[in-house]
Amino acid sequence: xxxxxxxxxxxxxxxxxxxxxxxxxxxxxxxxxxxxxxxxxxxxxxxxxxxxxxxxxxxxxxxxxxxxxxxxxxxxxxxxxxxxxxxxxxxxxxxxxxxxxxxxxxxxxxxxxxxxxxxxxxxxxxxxxxxxxxxxxxxxxxxxxxxxxxxxxxxxxxxxxxxxxxxxxxxxxxxxxxxxxxxxxxxxxxxxxx
Amino acid sequence: xxxxxxxxxxxxxxxxxxxxxxxxxxxxxxxxxxxxxxxxxxxxxxxxxxxxxxxxxxxxxxxxxxxxxxxxxxxxxxxxxxxxxxxxxxxxxxxxxxxxxxxxxxxxxxxxxxxxxxxxxxxxxxxxxxxxxxxxxxxxxxxxxxxxxxxxxxxxxxxxxxxxxxxxxxxxxxxxxxxxxxxxxxxxxxxxxx
DNA sequence: AGCGTTGGCTAATCTGATTAGCCAAAAGCT
DNA sequence: AGCTTTTGGCTAATCAGATTAGCCAACGCT
Numbered sequence: 001x002x003x004x005x006x007x008x009x010x011x012x013x014x015x016x017x018x019x020x021x022x023x024x025x026x027x028x029x030x031x032x033x034x035x036x037x038x039x040x041x042x043x044x045x046x047x048x049x050x051x052x053x054x055x056x057x058x059x060x061x062x063x064x065x066x067x068x069x070x071x072x073x074x075x076x077x078x079x080x081x082x083x084x085x086x087x088x089x090x091x092x093x094x095x096x097x098x099x100x101x102x103x104x105x106x107x108x109x110x111x112x113x114x115x116x117x118x119x120x121x122x123x124x125x126x127x128x129x130x131x132x133x134x135x136x137x138x139x140x141x142x143x144x145x146x147x148x149x150x151x152x153x154x155x156x157x158x159x160x161x162x163x164x165x166x167x168x169x170x171x172x173x174x175x176x177x178x179x180x181x182x183x184x185x186x187x188x189x190x191x192x193x194x
Numbered sequence: 195x196x197x198x199x200x201x202x203x204x205x206x207x208x209x210x211x212x213x214x215x216x217x218x219x220x221x222x223x224x225x226x227x228x229x230x231x232x233x234x235x236x237x238x239x240x241x242x243x244x245x246x247x248x249x250x251x252x253x254x255x256x257x258x259x260x261x262x263x264x265x266x267x268x269x270x271x272x273x274x275x276x277x278x279x280x281x282x283x284x285x286x287x288x289x290x291x292x293x294x295x296x297x298x299x300x301x302x303x304x305x306x307x308x309x310x311x312x313x314x315x316x317x318x319x320x321x322x323x324x325x326x327x328x329x330x331x332x333x334x335x336x337x338x339x340x341x342x343x344x345x346x347x348x349x350x351x352x353x354x355x356x357x358x359x360x361x362x363x364x365x366x367x368x369x370x371x372x373x374x375x376x377x378x379x380x381x382x383x384x385x386x387x388x
Numbered sequence: 389a390g391c392g393t394t395g396g397c398t399a400a401t402c403t404g405a406t407t408a409g410c411c412a413a414a415a416g417c418t
Numbered sequence: 419a420g421c422t423t424t425t426g427g428c429t430a431a432t433c434a435g436a437t438t439a440g441c442c443a444a445c446g447c448t
Contacts, residue, residue, distance in 0.1 A: 002413075002414095003412095003413060003414075003425090003426055003427065004390075004426080005426090006426080006427090025299075028403095028404065028405085029404070029405060029406090030403090030404065030405090038426095038427070038428095039427070039428060039429080040404085040405080040406090040427070041405095041406075041407080041408095041427080041429085042426070042427050043427070044405095044406070044407080045425075045426050045427070046426085049406070050405070050406090051446075053394095064235075104350075104354065107354065107355060139350045139369070141359055141361045141366065142361070142365070142366045142369035142370065142373075145348070145351075145357060145363075145366045145370070146344070146366070146369070146370045146373055148347070148351060148356070149344050149345075149347035149348035149351055149370065150340070150344050150347055151343075151347070152344035152347040152350065152351055153342070153343035153344055153345070153346040153347020153348070153350070154339070154347070156298075156346065156347070156350065157339075157342060157343055157346060160298065160301065161301060162342070162346075163339060165310045165335055167336070169339075171336070172335065172336045172340070172385075175333070175336035175340070176256050176336065176339070176340045176343065179336075179340055179377050182376045182377060182380065183373050183376060186376065196442060196444075196445095197395060197396065197445080198395080198396075198441090199395090200395080209426070222433070222434095222435065222436085222438060223437090224434090224436090226434065232395095232396070233396070233398080234435085234436080234437090235396080235397070235398085235399095235436095235437075235438080235439095236395070236397070237394050238436095238437070238438080239394075239396070239448090240394050240395085243436075244435095244436070285405090377410090378397060378416095
């Protein structure tokens with residue numbers, strides 16, 4: 001009988017896809033093995049265990065997210081770039097809730113951890129986007145953290161069913177992007193002090 | 195030998211405290227039982243299982259959070275109330291990371307679920323805070339979702355070690371509160387359209 | 389003191405992750 | 419093609435943690 005021909009990357013991608021379908025919390029080695037047409041212990045030839053699997057999914061997710069944001073903001077600046085990047089991120093999370101959750105559960109182990117690099121790429125994407133607003137160097141990091149907090153918070157609340165009122169979530173998201181845009185633009189024209 | 199005298203509430207509180215100490219992910223029935231000086235199966239006389247335990251922790255957490263925010267904003271309005279509420283929430287999460295994580299993992303089961311009521315109380319606290327800004331009725335829900343997204347996002351990113359740069363997280367938080375305040379106040383004076 | 393209820397205990401069961409050890413398929417060599 | 423080494427899949431165990439079954443003393447009440 002021929003082998004299944006798995007690789008760490010294939011197991012990771014299948015795990016991410018399965019998490020998106022059934023939810024991060026429901027993901028387990030047995031279901032993943034079944035999905036890959038293989039017995040559970042075989043997975044251990046490619047990933048060292050569940051923790052490793054989640055870590056790999058997290059790395060892949062961070063890289064996909066970074067690419068998504070970069071591509072969306074490519075060729076745009078200021079308000080346009082913010083809106084495009086924000087929508088791209090939200091769409092990504094809505095389409096890949098399982099891997100996004102896995103990504104949030106993982107924590108980089110150190111400077112050499114590929115997850116550190118991948119997370120850095122996401123940061124770079126947002127940093128590049130913010131460059132379109134002329135923000136003082138001392139405030140740039142705050143603005144970056146603000147944007148990350150807002151979008152991460154919105155995405156997780158939405159993914160967890162945190163928005164119950166019947167006002168369309170879509171409308172709130174657009175409103176929020178506008179809110180951030182106005183605030184960021186006012187930073188350009190009127191620096192806090194100088 | 196006398197009984198331990200546990201109750202569902204005592205088990206819940208101990209579980210929340212333990213989660214805060216060792217981390218939500220490390221919480222398990224065995225450790226909790228040990229902490230309570232009881233054998234694992236005894237816990238099942240008070241909670242139906244781990245899911246029930248987490249759910250109860252989530253309810254307690256939401257209620258504590260609602261109280262914390264309400265108390266902090268009591269007697270304040272506008273910028274003051276926002277700053278006080280935001281800081282109170284951040285402090286609460288920093289002091290109770292485990293139960294906050296448990297709270298985020300739980301999902302209300304329905305309209306009668308006490309978690310629904312508790313979550314509603316948190317919403318009410320923020321809604322009351324926002325009343326200090328004269329925001330148009332049609333925008334109030336967006337502003338509420340914005341504030342929730344921002345604070346939830348910031349708190350979870352901080353709790354997960356998401357802010358690496360050496361700029362003090364504290365400074366960014368204050369900056370972000372200011373950012374929200376300016377934006378919210380500009381809504382009062384200049385409604386989007388009318 | 390007597391009686392029903394309750395909360396804790398031990399022993400057993402179950403599920404899911406992980407490890408041990410075997411063996412054939414794949415890959416490389418001559 | 420035949421020989422050898424490496425590798426990836428499998429079955430059978432092992433382990434950890436959650437949960438259930440069933441027993442019995444402690445508690446609250448009369």
